[in-house]
Amino acid sequence: MNAAALSSAHVALEALFVPIASGQLRLPEDGRVLFLHARDGFRLREMAQPGWLCAQGFKPFAAELERSGLRVGEPAADERFPLVLVLPPRQREEARALFARAVRHAAPGGIVLACMPNAGGARSGEADLAQLAGAVTQLSKHKCRVFWSAPRGDRVDAALLGEWAAFDEPRLNAAGYWSRPGLFAWDRVDVASALLAAHLPADLRGRVADLGAGYGYLSAQVLARCAQVQEIDLYEAEARALEPARLNMEAAVRESGHAVQANVHWHDVSLGLPERYDAIVSNPPFHQQGREDLPELGRAFIAAAAAALSPQGSFWMVANRHLPYEATLAGRFAEVRTVVAQEGFKVIEARGVRA
Structure with missing residues (x-):
């Protein structure tokens, strides 16, 4: 061969x-x-x-x-x-x-x-x-x-x-988050995740999920910006990210000043989620290995989010501007809007899960 x-x-x-x-x-x-x-x-x-x-x-x-x-x-x-x-x-x-x-x-x-x-x-x-x-x-x-x-x-x-x-021991990266070499954007805050965090509405509440949470930056930002969140579940497929994510969530809960239950799960999001949520945030991976785009992963994250959201829930995601997610989103949600397009990325909000 x-x-x-x-x-x-x-x-x-x-x-x-x-x-x-x-x-x-x-x-x-x-x-x-x-x-x-x-x-x-x-x-x-x-x-x-x-x-x-x-x-x-x-x-x-x-x-x-x-x-x-x-x-x-x-x-x-x-x-x-x-x-x-x-x-x-x-x-x-x-x-x-x-x-x-x-x-x-x-x-x-x-x-x-x-x-x-x-x-x-x-x-x-x-x-x-x-x-x-x-x-x-x-x-x-x-x-x-x-x-x-x-x-x-x-x-x-x-x-x-x-x-x-x-x-391989967790360490603080340049942005002050616990991380490990080899994780996605392990030594910094990813530009796309930072863009999504900056545009999250302060009124997210109830139960929230973070799909493809990595070392937990986006979830930490949810707790810092959204005081009405009561519980947050981080779903991540890479086991090496789980310990840094737990450490970052412990710090985020302390700094939030209110009682929040934070849970970190080793889970393949493409297989669906076991719970339902009032809001879901995600910077979905667009390649699983190598350097070629694999938008099917992002589409699987969208499907998982739609299946797990409450009827009045909202889905907030960020993606590379060129990735064709709009048709998939329109097929699963009644309302889809691009909140901002900047630095080669787009932040999208989707509401009204279709039956």
Whole structure:
């Protein structure tokens, strides 16, 4: 199979298993493998055994793995594996934290095996694993770089291991919000979210939901601006965002000066919402992976919002100006208006859910 025939989501997964298929590496005799940042795909289903554990914090990807019959979860802190597979992300600090985690979970004499697309930071990733764990072996396949190391105790840089593991700890970003490297707009306030926050009406009240809440900026702004909100539910598919979101909501509730119940949920919004709301706010994602627009995600958020709103409820969203959401909104709501179009974004209010 050539690289052109593989989807961008699975090309690295296909390349990851080349050293095993070619005999350069062997699967552990005890069948125990940890797969960090795991993705579902044919090659994984072909290779995986009952002793494999797949760690994946993005809810839709975790669900794909479970539907394929793979074991999904988190290893115990002291659990060690003879083989640790890694599909590192592009963001370098997040990737370094993942390498540190892989090394910590590698058994004595074990192997850490990683793969990254050439255009997704592969050269830096290989250099980072070598710096942390010692000499690496590498090969190229499907426009990806596959590299592995045997991180024996005398090779591992212990100080660097601790430093890189700490990259995954929540930290305050430049705007004063708790966040983590690799989250959407993790080190700043996203321009689109700030635009939506600035145009939210002060009379939002009752139960509110934030769809695709990220680290919780928009929800914090709702509490700061809308004194009649009694409860707010944050829905986010990326598990790494949940802890920062909780920390930011604790601070927002304190600063609001009134009793508000704030709840953070690990949830795939595209599957619908379990509760009903008086108002819903959202800066929906428009791409799930890579850099290509995927407006279907935004349309799924609109459908979820319409299904969960009370008859008199309102939906407030922000989106890139070029994304074609108006027809979808008009099909689900009686009233749709563009509140502002600015800096390449549009804020839209929708009311009157259609039956």
